[in-house]
Amino acid sequence: MSSPVYHIEKLTKTYNGGRIVANDAIDLEVRPGELFGLLGPNGAGKSTLVRQMVGLLKPDSGTILLHGRDITRDASWVPRIVSFLGQKPVALFDLTVREAIEFSGRLRHLSMAEARRQAAALMDEFVLSSCADQLVARLSGGEHRLVGLAVALIGHLPVLILDEPTNELDPAMRRVVWAHLQRLQREEGATIVLVTHNVLEAEQVVERVAIIRNGRRIALGTPGELKALVDRRIRLELLFHQSPQDCLGLLRQLGTITEVSASRCVLLVEREHAQRAIDRILAEVTLEALDDFRILTPSLEDVYLQLGGRERATALTATPAVGETYA
């Protein structure tokens, strides 16, 4: 395997003279061309971590190697290969959308013509063309995000570090952004590090994940590996035309019932028994009696909730019971 883009060892960062430990001996490796996700609840230390990775923040101790070179002492060369999407683009508020993107391209040493061409393409892609001549300050929160993204993407740097790229975006734009990032990775071999709360969406795109909680890295691996760490039971959701009462006896034999209501029943079954359970439901309950029948494997969100993100459970998901019922 080729050498890592980032190699982070025992990275520690404290605030307030050591009283608040934002990053606590974090080890991490980001490989070339991967889409890497950093998940964790609010205040877990994710932003602190990425701010050190782009050279905006100096670590207390530990090393960050970027392509084998230590950036904890001299980070001045980092912007030549790494671009960063951070907070609101206040620096660009007095510019129009077009200027903000074009000027950023020129700061990355693009020619004027090339900056113009790339800015036009990005505005087109992120549906910003209609507000190209508006001041960035006047835009909405979601539009700020998109301008910030375009600013991060212009110049096509090989490493992208994006802090909450889809925050405040509507579902359609989220999809556009994820697709764009996947295309960059696939076609240009870009290495992308994402910080996100949006675990369900991240699961569709990230290849490896680290979960951060209280400044510590509490899990690291592919979504599949992480799922194997937690409850691996299969979740069966049955929606009945009528009351499920008559079937409860059978369902209890198959697994653990976690939710039951007038027309709905949720069942957790061991992986090894799933096939038999599904067969018996189809044979004995029959599809005719069901409005809907869903078979779900644990999601990355379940992993996240079980391992670290419990505080965020209700805010994160429309079915907040998932993580809790496993516990």
Add this chain to the structure above:
Amino acid sequence: MRRAIAAQFWVPLLMQLARVRLSWRQYLIVSSAMPLGIVLLLRLAGSVTTRDDAVQIITGNVVLAIAITAISMLAQRIAWMKAQRVFDYYATMPISRVLLLLAILTSFFIFALPGIAAILVVGALLYHVSLVLSWTLLPLIAGCGLALAGIGVAIGLAAPDEQLAGLFANLAMMAVLFLAIIPPDRLPQGITTIAWIIPSTYAVNAMRASLEGTLSWGTFGISLLALAAFSVAFLLLVRRQLAWRQE
């Protein structure tokens, strides 16, 4: 290489000017109103009797116009950029801090120039003196701006917020104005010493001589050298202290 320099100075300058394109009138008025007002005030107070004094006052107010941009405006802008984390953006771009700071300074300095022209014209008319306009004035004005910018940047970086930066900058400008308007031979002994560590003193002496048409090559050279030394110190300060990398 040329493109790199252009990108690092010209593009940030355009970005800064974009900020003032909405409020350039206010900047223009503020940067020239105060020096013009002081020229007028001292005329009306009637304390000026000799040609020497008149030229000293005109020169002092030229320096004040420069100080408003290089100290006051710059200090407040730097404090604001620090508070709003604007440096985060520039710090993640492949550009030099020194060129960025020069671009910011230049964007304000442009507003000092019409003010300076107005002071020279109005001053000459009010005091009935004829001034010599020599090319030597230009490097002295630029050098004075660059050297004073060190004070502005230092205040901007040290002040806890934008408002305090403004207040500290006003204090510093008071000192600059005082030392620039009062001829050195009338200053108390202790203050004369302070005058020599404030960069504008070197600019004032040479500018006055230039406007009177008595500037010798020696004075011109020494003054420029002194201003250059202050400017280099300023650029080193920026390189070291412009903390876009937080601890």
